[in-house]
Amino acid sequence: MSQIREIRVDYVARVEGQAEILVKVMGGKVEEAKLAVFEPPRFFETFMVGRRCGEAHEIASRICGICHVPHQVAALEAVEDGLGIEVDGQTRALRKLLNYANHISSHALSIYFLSVPDYFGKPDVLSMAGERPDLVRNAIRLKKVGDDITERFGGRAIHPITMVVNGFTRIPTKADLEWAKRELLAMKGFAMEGVDFVADLDVPDFERRCEHIALSQADQYAINEGRLVSTEGLDISPREYRAHIEETHTDYSWTKRSIVRGRDSFLVGPLARVNLNFDKLSDDAREAAKRVGFKPPIFNPFMAMLARAIELVNAIDDSVSIIENLRLENGPVTEESFEVRAGDGFAIVEAPRGILYHNYAFDSNGLIQKADVVTPTAHNSRNIERDLEALAPELCGMSPEEATLKCEMLLRAYDPCISCSVHLVEVK
């Protein structure tokens, strides 16, 4: 007699966006393991066609209300690549500072607001306030530091406005920089404790070897620039992305799924970054990681939460060092103060939840002819299903509540941005 087990989570809470999970096991064999996204598509690549390349980043920002900064940076870099513009070091430093601020805010949200309540048997972070008031207050404060830096340097906390092609419309003052440094350093202690706190959580014991992909640079922790590398030897420039990464469609989900051509699905995000760039972490981040026994490479997707905690320390340290080295020699630029020409530009940026690919082709008037965006959650979606397949036998032995929770915890470990993921692709 074959035993049928079905685990279904209709609308996963505490993730951004609308998705459901379906796992079906028959007689010990996995029949189905699906991540179905019912978040409706918004067709960004379609309606960006005909718009000016100078506003690509402003539009792309609206793909995601959480990772708006990396979307902006990726769009700007891709457009600049197409226009043949090389931006100055100050602009690159400020963009990295803003992306780190986004990572800080998003990681704090992911760890403390979305994931940690599971480990305390609570429905949300605020219901933990009675038991762990300091933890909750510090978590809120850490997230706020990221938001506040974005607001002060970017002009607005969500969908910031000062970043434009070839520079910034407002250059921060020295006082802004000193304030940011103080705010960051004030949270350093909590970020360090956070590594131990997360390491002490009873993270599910699970391992599945798969390819991990992240940006990498020789001289720094890569989030805005670099080559795309992997645990399986991938080493390519953003321009070569489409030759190596393939997207497939399903009939049950609005999210497309990526695989490495000729290989399999892959993992992007904090775990991939820490695994591949461990030696580029700040000294304190690396020491904290070693102290809690983080030995790269780690192939347990649930450990992404620990990688996030380690990255929080690194983001604070690296931001402070960027601030200390900033000279602020160049003034502001106005929006679209560049000469248009025809071009085809590419960029890859690390959003908090993994690599983000943008490509724009535009005509001699600077009008976009083709837009191609692939988001981190689209990169991860096939890999999440592969993890669900591997988890399925274990899920069968659990009560429905336990099995549901485990599936949700896995999804939360990937920190998916569902809204982001549903609009992908080239327009022919």
Add this chain to the structure above:
Amino acid sequence: MAKPKLAVVKMTGCAGCQMEVLRIEDKLLDLVGAVDVAYFYMATSANRHGPYDVALVEGSVSTPRELRELKELRERTKLLIALGDCACSGCLPSIVNWVPPQESAKVYERFLEIHSKKESFQRVYPLSAHVRVDLELRGCPPHRDAILEALKGALLGIKPFLREHPVCVECKLKENVCLLVCEGRPCMGPVTAAGCGAACPSNGRVCEGCYGPMSDANASSLAEILAKRCGLSREDLIGKFRKYAGLTPAFSKEASGGI
């Protein structure tokens, strides 16, 4: 007295408006003391179905499923607040309403297969196209102070103070140099509702109009000025007025090329 029940609901959007709700962090713990957060999928797994006293709805309506959910929500909710541009006017994604459906379908190779299962209008509509909306909080995203003002108003049972005057008023209060008059740059401030604190002009950028039209906006007059003073072409003007609020009656004429 029982605490008022609050729902935060997401339709088609980017979640940025919900993120702005979470940004009320200084007051978040106090707020939780004053209201009962009954439904907020992004933040909690303890969600209850109505009735609700107040619902903040982010996003536009773009599938039959959302339309059903919105109508049900309306029946179960005393005060329904449209949270942000997508809910109020369609925001940037509403540009797709001017794209022929067969073009947007090309994004997905197997569009028809998914389409039949998951359904999509391939169009976005503001909430008010389908149900009665009690209050609109505009902006991409709306400023957290406005969200707090709306919630306070709901708790006290009074009309919140929201700004319907143009961005120019806030810009003058900040003593900014006028980008349109003095620099001849194509600023949407004169027809755009305030509430952002003139965020863009204060940061050296022209207003892009993300709060949608102010009350009694004279779009055609601004379009004429932008053409004459800033040299904007007909296509440029269409692009500008279509961007965040092309579906609104105040901007729709300019958004469709003056027809």
